Amino acid sequence: MLQKLFDSGFWLAILFFIEPFSAMFALLIYVATYVHHKITIRTLFAPVVGFCAPLLIYYAYCLWLNEVRVFTNLFVFKQFHKISFYAENNFYWLVISILFLTTIGFILKTPKALSVNNTFKKNWLIVTFQLLISFFFVLLIPEKTGVEILFLIFPASIVVANGLEIIKSDFIKNIVFYVLLASTVFAVLL
Incomplete structure (x- = not known):
């Protein structure tokens, strides 16, 4: 250790x-x-x-x-710059999608994760804390290029995957998956 x-x-x-x-x-x-x-x-x-x-x-x-x-x-830490970089470029929809899906996944999974007392609860707390640190990192980084979103995608993907796990209907899961796939292809083509 x-x-x-x-x-x-x-x-x-x-x-x-x-x-x-x-x-x-x-x-x-x-x-x-x-x-x-x-x-x-x-x-x-x-x-x-x-x-x-x-x-x-x-x-x-x-x-x-x-x-x-x-x-x-x-x-020497530089001053934090405005976050309008994400609104000015094609990152707007990406950031909105990540935040929306992460919030939904977090709301769906957190009550169940905190109700049990095992290692998953501990790991869920760590992932939650990593998500918060990543969010502040993306906001505070002085020179925004879009690459810093990768720091946010890892914990967000864990939260979203665990949130989708709660949904019982395979039809709804497939719709969410295909919408994400289509939006990714659409974003790449633009």
């Missing part, structure tokens, strides 16, 4: 080099540790050590090249 926590911190640092706002996903590591009742001193520090290892190596590299400014710029 300590190796997995170290790895999560390590890969989060690699993602931090690409997009510094991704550091907010560190909360997810600690929420998962808390939800699974695995909090010890070692489990609290393993992700920190994993996160610091690539940072130290990158700092040494920047110091060697006399480019410490490049390293320190990682910790």
Whole structure:
């Protein structure tokens, strides 16, 4: 478990080099540790050590090249820009669809998921928290290109799939599936 926590911190640092706002996903590591009742001193520090290892190596590299400014710029967070990017481009319907289907799936599955006391309840809480962090990540990222929606699609797809699982009628499930498929093809053609 300590190796997995170290790895999560390590890969989060690699993602931090690409997009510094991704550091907010560190909360997810600690929420998962808390939800699974695995909090010890070692489990609290393993992700920190994993996160610091690539940072130290990158700092040494920047110091060697006399480019410490490049390293320190990682910790300068730019102001958040307006979210009108999604309304101006073809992402409008995609974002609306994701939010609508996720909300419906969340409303359908959450009461059933929270009524039982097993590992699914714990994992549902973690997915919910990941969905919230991803939503704020998409809102706060300064340079919106549309790629950041991928961070939102993973937890949203889990919520939507679990919400569709609640629906008993195969006819309704097939209609939802075909509407999603047709809208994807339509969006690609535009």
